Amino acid sequence: MVLSTPVLSQDLQTARALLDTLTSKAMWGRGYTKNGMSKAADFISTSFKAYGLTPMDGETFKQPFSYPANTFPGKMNLRINGKTLVPGKDFIVMPESKGQEGQGKLFQKDSVTFINPEKRIILVLKDKLTWSVAPEQADYTGIEVLKTAISDQPETIELSIENQFNPEFQAANICGMVKGTSKPDSILVLSAHYDHLGGMGSDVYFPGANDNASGISFLMTLAQHYARHPQPYSIAFICFAGEENGLAGSKYFVEHPLLDLGKIKFLTNVDMVGTGETGITVVNASIHSKEFALLQQLNDKNKYLVKINPRGKAANSDHYFFTEKGVPAFFIYTQGGISAYHDVNDLAKTLPFTEYKDLFSLFLDFYKELMK
CATH class of the missing domain: 3.40.630.10 (Zn peptidases)
Incomplete structure (x- = not known):
């Protein structure tokens, strides 16, 4: 045919x-x-x-x-150095992350990685945001931030993120x-x-x-x-x-x-x-x-x-x-x-x-x- x-x-x-x-x-x-x-x-x-x-x-x-x-069904709010970032556009949450609410200081670990050990928060600066899905929930909250979304080195973080592990x-x-x-x-x-x-x-x-x-x-x-x-x-x-x-x-x-x-x-x-x-x-x-x-x-x-x-x-x-x-x-x-x-x-x-x-x-x- x-x-x-x-x-x-x-x-x-x-x-x-x-x-x-x-x-x-x-x-x-x-x-x-x-x-x-x-x-x-x-x-x-x-x-x-x-x-x-x-x-x-x-x-x-x-x-x-x-x-x-x-999964992440609810709140997805992030502020770095007092600036509100847009989810999906400016940042993504690492798919294995646990949800949490709070604020604190960030300490530099290397040129692109910043952490808050007390709250078990990890922030990584990225050239491109690439999301995925995870079959597990970790004991930390990870955030990837687009490098161009912030002008200064990240020093403070405020977050309200909700996850639900199924x-x-x-x-x-x-x-x-x-x-x-x-x-x-x-x-x-x-x-x-x-x-x-x-x-x-x-x-x-x-x-x-x-x-x-x-x-x-x-x-x-x-x-x-x-x-x-x-x-x-x-x-x-x-x-x-x-x-x-x-x-x-x-x-x-x-x-x-x-x-x-x-x-x-x-x-x-x-x-x-x-x-x-x-x-x-x-x-x-x-x-x-x-x-x-x-x-x-x-x-x-x-x-x-x-x-x-x-x-x-x-x-x-x-x-x-x-x-x-x-x-x-x-x-x-x-x-x-x-x-x-x-x-x-x-x-x-x-x-x-x-x-x-x-x-x-x-x-x-x-x-x-x-x-x-």
């Missing part, structure tokens, strides 16, 4: 609309406060049903599980399938994580446009396409929760698989695919040299992407636990373009989707060849 440009244009519009929804304030960073991750899970599940996908276990699209997470945060992987027309027991998988960092305090959330609303938009658009055009093989779609918290969702899936891992002919995991000016990188390229050569051949033939960069094995995304179980898998991410990462600037409106159409076409070609 040959796809025409108008079809791809429609798919790009669909992906943009999905991106806007996934990064919206209502989803609150698809994380740990204000039911952000739960709302995203509901949205993806409802969409899968509307597309005509079948639940992987035959009953529900959700595979529930839980894991520990340190030992069993409830999450769910979202799993759907399009049954194969002639070889349904042969399965190709597309996966991506839908969780992001959520919110830091009651007023600031991290949209996570490139990471990884881009990958989920890509996956959902392909799910819609394959639901309209069933293939000889079954095509499975897995949206993982908990990737930002140590690949929790993919680890759980591999330990509690909803399909026979031995029937997976190939898995492609996508994360941060919203750019592509300088090409894509393929993790596990050296492990699966035959499939990588096929991908290169298809790209060279159709001039989709400027470059495909091979990379070896890496435990850097949700493909990893499948690889460890012997499932052949690639992890693909785009390169170039925006530099926003794990910060409040990873926005839908600034995500270029530069090579979305080309990556979409390459993926369709690749999976078509794998089914021969």
